[in-house]
Amino acid sequence: MNAADAAIKCLEKEQVEYVFGYPGVAICPFFDSILDSEIRTVLVRQEQNAAHIASGYARISGKTGVVAVTSGPGAENLITGIATAFADSIPLVCITGQVDSRLMGSDVFQEADISGAVESFVKYSYIVRKAQDVPRIFKEAFHIASTGRKGPVLIDFPIDIQNDTVSRFSYPETLNMRTYKPTVKGNTAQVRKVVKELQKAKRPVLCVGGGVHLSGAVQLIRSFAHEHGIPVVCTMMGLSVMPTDDPLFIGMVGNNGQDASNQAMNLADLVIVVGARVADRSINRPNLITENKTLVHIDVDPAEIGKNAGPNIPLVGDIQSIFEDLSAEEITADFSEWALELKELSRKDEEKLEAEGMNSAGGEVRPLAFVRRLSEAMEGDGIYVADVGQNQLWSCRGAMIKDGRFLTSGGMGTMGYSIGAAIGAKLAAPGRQTVAVCGDGGFQMTFMELATARQYGVPVKIAVLKNNVLGLVRQYQHFTYRDRFSVISLDGSPDLSKIAEAYGMSFVRLEREDRMEEAIKRFLDSDGSVLMECVISPDETA
Amino acid sequence: MEMAEDTQVKRKVFQILVDNTSGVLSRIAGLFSRRGYNIESITAGVTADPRFTRITIVTSGDDIILEQIEKQVAKLIDVRNIMELKPEGSVYRELAMIKVEADKEERQQIVAITDIFRGKIIDVAPESLMIEITGNSGKIEAFLKLLDGYRILELARTGIAGLSRGIDHLVFLEGEKPQEKGWIEQHLKA
Numbered sequence: 098m099n100a101a102d103a104a105i106k107c108l109e110k111e112q113v114e115y116v117f118g119y120p121g122v123a124i125c126p127f128f129d130s131i132l133d134s135e136i137r138t139v140l141v142r143q144e145q146n147a148a149h150i151a152s153g154y155a156r157i158s159g160k161t162g163v164v165a166v167t168s169g170p171g172a173e174n175l176i177t178g179i180a181t182a183f184a185d186s187i188p189l190v191c192i193t194g195q196v197d198s199r200l201m202g203s204d205v206f207q208e209a210d211i212s213g214a215v216e217s218f219v220k221y222s223y224i225v226r227k228a229q230d231v232p233r234i235f236k237e238a239f240h241i242a243s244t245g246r247k248g249p250v251l252i253d254f255p256i257d258i259q260n261d262t263v264s265r266f267s268y269p270e271t272l273n274m275r276t277y278k279p280t281v282k283g284n285t286a287q288v289r290k291v292v293k294e295l296q297k298a299k300r301p302v303l304c305v306g307g308g309v310h311l312s313g314a315v316q317l318i319r320s321f322a323h324e325h326g327i328p329v330v331c332t333m334m335g336l337s338v339m340p341t342d343d344p345l346f347i348g349m350v351g352n353n354g355q356d357a358s359n360q361a362m363n364l365a366d367l368v369i370v371v372g373a374r375v376a377d378r379s380i381n382r383p384n385l386i387t388e389n390k391t392l393v394h395i396d397v398d399p400a401e402i403g404k405n406a407g408p409n410i411p412l413v414g415d416i417q418s419i420f421e422d423l424s425a426e427e428i429t430a431d432f433s434e435w436a437l438e439l440k441e442l443s444r445k446d447e448e449k450l451e452a453e454g455m456n457s458a459g460g461e462v463r464p465l466a467f468v469r470r471l472s473e474a475m476e477g478d479g480i481y482v483a484d485v486g487q488n489q490l491w492s493c494r495g496a497m498i499k500d501g502r503f504l505t506s507g508g509m510g511t512m513g514y515s516i517g518a519a520i521g522a523k524l525a526a527p528g529r530q531t532v533a534v535c536g537d538g539g540f541q542m543t544f545m546e547l548a549t550a551r552q553y554g555v556p557v558k559i560a561v562l563k564n565n566v567l568g569l570v571r572q573y574q575h576f577t578y579r580d581r582f583s584v585i586s587l588d589g590s591p592d593l594s595k596i597a598e599a600y601g602m603s604f605v606r607l608e609r610e611d612r613m614e615e616a617i618k619r620f621l622d623s624d625g626s627v628l629m630e631c632v633i634s635p636d637e638t639a
Numbered sequence: 640m641e642m643a644e645d646t647q648v649k650r651k652v653f654q655i656l657v658d659n660t661s662g663v664l665s666r667i668a669g670l671f672s673r674r675g676y677n678i679e680s681i682t683a684g685v686t687a688d689p690r691f692t693r694i695t696i697v698t699s700g701d702d703i704i705l706e707q708i709e710k711q712v713a714k715l716i717d718v719r720n721i722m723e724l725k726p727e728g729s730v731y732r733e734l735a736m737i738k739v740e741a742d743k744e745e746r747q748q749i750v751a752i753t754d755i756f757r758g759k760i761i762d763v764a765p766e767s768l769m770i771e772i773t774g775n776s777g778k779i780e781a782f783l784k785l786l787d788g789y790r791i792l793e794l795a796r797t798g799i800a801g802l803s804r805g806i807d808h809l810v811f812l813e814g815e816k817p818q819e820k821g822w823i824e825q826h827l828k829a
Contacts (some may be wrong), residue, residue, distance in 0.1 A: 213665075
């Protein structure tokens with residue numbers, strides 16, 4: 098057995114279903130060994146998307162996504178995908194082929210110092226120096242990626258080491274990492290303090306982030322909120338923790354969020370932030386968040402607590418474990434009336450949204466109306482993947498998510514993420530309807546993956562909001578540079594109906610509001626992959 | 640972003656114990672540079688147990704930054720422990736090597752100053768002297784001030800290394816107790 102065989106054995110032990118990637122000479126021993134395994138491989142068309150597919154897969158399956166690419170340019174192309182996963186704390190193990198270890202550092206063909214390059218956006222990285230280290234390194238890599246605050250781990254694997262003999266393979270059952278022991282259980286005294294604050298509070302708000310999804314604590318949060326009638330707001334990454342129409346759900350916070358949810362944060366006397374970073378996109382002036390209120394910050398990563406806002410009660414641990422503890426405490430308080438008050442505010446948001454964002458005077462398709470109707474028509478457990486740009490903001494504001502998931506690249510804002518992520522999500526849950534909504538800019542960054550979807554029979558539905566411009570930049574230039582538009586025209590874009598045809602997909606075009614219902618129905622009801630072009634005005638703002 | 644109240648910049652010395660993996664120093668230094676933390680000095684050397692390295696880092700920042708430094712460093716996978724070496728509970732030492740131009744007359748004067756500071760002359764050449772001096776940074780600064788009347792040709796400073804005083808703040812490399820006597824030799828053999 099060589100070290101590449103050993104690596105595949107490790108993946109089997111970790112119950113890996115898929116490896117997404119792209120071969121090259123330096124990773125060939127690995128891709129040779131995988132032929133003798135049940136693990137399925139997916140050849141992408143560009144390495145960045147291997148990470149996005151793995152990310153979508155990881156977010157829906159709850160497992161660690163695995164990527165394997167070659168050295169040099171292969172690894173370099175992967176960088177954006179790794180950084181995207183890191184920003185959203187998505188667990189990935191990325192294996193990169195590397196040149197012969199004896200030649201490393203001498204600038205040979207397709208050599209790049211990938212572990213150095215990704216240093217600041219991986220959770221950890223390894224360079225495999227000895228064949229016999231493979232089992233330990235893989236065991237550690239999966240452990241690090243999937244525990245604590247999750248994230249991508251890189252394993253750089255020189256070709257000569259891949260070919261080296263491993264005399265005896267044994268996968269470690271347990272790990273003894275002296276230096277890595279993430280806190281799972283929340284401090285009991287701190288948990289009690291939270292309970293005490295809740296008992297005292299008149300106007301508490303739960304602010305949920307992506308950490309709730311990552312911890313698998315969605316149901317716990319929902320029932321905890323309902324048990325006590327606590328209103329819930331969310332960050333972009335926390336969308337779909339609560340169903341959009343849940344009576345306790347007030348909306349998304351931040352510049353791009355709703356008035357009611359931002360108001361809720363202001364009016365609250367107790368804010369419990371759960372698995373969110375309190376980052377610039379969600380909290381404008383974080384140091385003000387503690388004025389006239391008690392701030393509780395629950396997160397698995399102690400470094401996030403106090404980074405942007407100093408909490409009164411920090412609580413470090415896994416959200417699932419902490420909410421199990423909180424649910425076991427006796428809390429008699431009920432805040433249903435306060436929640437009703439906020440829901441009233443949120444109704445006003447909704448009225449405004451319909452009056453300003455959805456109403457079509459000249460029969461044109463309004464993007465907010467489109468994402469609303471599309472999401473309403475989707476199956477209850479459907480997966481809605483929003484890309485980046487205006488389409489993301491419209492999706493955040495307009496999408497109605499029931500028991501499904503809302504996925505997007507929240508931290509890094511990587512254009513084109515939605516196509517790969519949708520393919521990965523669909524592979525993780527073939528029975529669930531999966532829809533990507535993107536702009537014509539993002540679409541053209543990654544639509545080569547339509548071939549991947551076709552090759553592996555992954556039926557994805559992609560709706561492109563087409564305005565022939567880079568809408569969010571154009572909007573910014575409209576407001577900030579008084580319509581001095583610079584480098585935002587997408588003239589020269591391809592005819593999407595022909596793209597659909599070229600990739601063997603059905604095609605739906607929507608141009609007039611009165612055809613919306615029918616077009617959405619065709620889009621969602623068609624078998625196989627569907628590409629939809631939804632023509633909107635470039636003057637729409639998000 | 641607006642900062643909270645206490646934005647006064649303070650200096651802190653941290654002791655960081657890390658797994659002696661390849662690239663660990665670059666991971667620590669990289670963290671400081673990419674997050675814009677200041678490094679006044681950094682020293683690293685293997686501990687009694689060669690699997691670990693002890694790093695002493697002198698940094699500065701306001702309360703929020705210093706708290707973040709501690710948390711972000713602790714978060715690195717290779718870091719076993721990070722602890723502040725408080726001035727009142729610790730000893731810091733730095734070594735400086737100073738090459739000074741010295742003719743016959745100057746030589747005597749420089750040797751006299753060096754003696755007062757308990758420094759050593761470690762090299763003598765016809766036109767120069769090399770001095771070794773050890774102490775906390777303040778002592779070295781004071782010594783350099785006195786040498787200002789001479790021509791300093793070259794200066795090498797190690798940056799400070801530090802340890803906490805007494806046994807109240809020991810950080811054991813493994814387990815809850817210090818290793819038995821003779822453990823290192825046994826361990827190294829194994």
